[in-house]
Amino acid sequence: TGDYYQLPQVWREIKQVLAGKYPVFGRLDNGLESGLSSIDFLQAIALVRTWERKQQRLGATVSCKRRDLLDLPLADFVRLAPKLAEAFAWVGDFLERQCIVRPADLPYKTQLVPLAAVRAILDTGTDGLGAEEKIDQWYWCGVLGEMYGGSTETRFTKDVEQLVPWIAQDEKAPETVTEAFFFADRLDTLTTRNSAAYKGIYALLIKQGAVDWHYTSAPLTPGRLDEYSVDVRQIFPKTWFRRGNSNGLPTSSIVNKTPLSYRASMDMTGAPSSYLSTMIAASDMRPEWFDDLLTTHLIDPDALRENDYERFYRDRSKQLQDLVHSAMGKRTMLRDLPEGDVR
Incomplete structure (x- = not known):
């Protein structure tokens, strides 16, 4: 529908607010974009949407492949975009607590996608002391174990599927934590x-x-x-x-x-x-x-x-x-x- 032509404008507004408060997300000047992209944002939305569908037994897997982005219904985008905008703002605060505030200092931009999705799913469930410790550990295992250096879509899926129950129900730690090593x-x-x-x-x-x-x-x-x-x-x-x-x-x-x-x-x-x-x-x-x-x-x-x-x-x-x-x-x-x- 014609409504789809509004999506770039919606993203520009979200990016300008995020980048204005959190420079780590890059810039959007005169149509030239650096840092966090509309694809990153859509992938986070797709992860949340497919996670919801899996909980409702409507879908089999959590995913953010190209097909998931193309198949994203406008109604779901409209519903989830504000939620993910808030989630990425929370990610900006999280990075500031880790003393990462400039784009050049960001270890992995890709790791922010599943982190924002997990925040959108759990909302304030990520705010307790135990939850913060787990998220910190997951983040630093990903960075120092250099776990986001290769193909990321499969890791996105696993991290959302494994991080949510680890934080919410204290189930086993995600593979990003258990498989990370630093020699x-x-x-x-x-x-x-x-x-x-x-x-x-x-x-x-x-x-x-x-x-x-x-x-x-x-x-x-x-x-x-x-x-x-x-x-x-x-x-x-x-x-x-x-x-x-x-x-x-x-x-x-x-x-x-x-x-x-x-x-x-x-x-x-x-x-x-x-x-x-x-x-x-x-x-x-x-x-x-x-x-x-x-x-x-x-x-x-x-x-x-x-x-x-x-x-x-x-x-x-x-x-x-x-x-x-x-x-x-x-x-x-x-x-x-x-x-x-x-x-």
């Missing part, structure tokens, strides 16, 4: 934003209380990330490694990176022992107090002050493994390492 040596190969786990660890460092090394008055918050131009910065700078100080350890992995302001990064040249002296003097803090700032980034202050990269790397790897373990609710896995490997 400790993955830390060595997380070097760019191309990896969801790289972005995830960056967000977790902020979430657990990292304090900037220039703006030292309080821990970083989602609202300060743009204001302070916070990005991933190398702790032992590239220039320091020109003298061959790495002892064969990776130099550009997430182990040697942390979220810091652009202003802090301007001072970080040469050996850490040198730039720390400059930063401590600028901060008007006693050295032991500045050490406390370093520990909020899961860094051993003594190793940094002594320019001991091997000790720094080994210690921070262990602390980052513990951070990952805490978020996933399970131990990191160890592979057999060559004899004499310091990790």
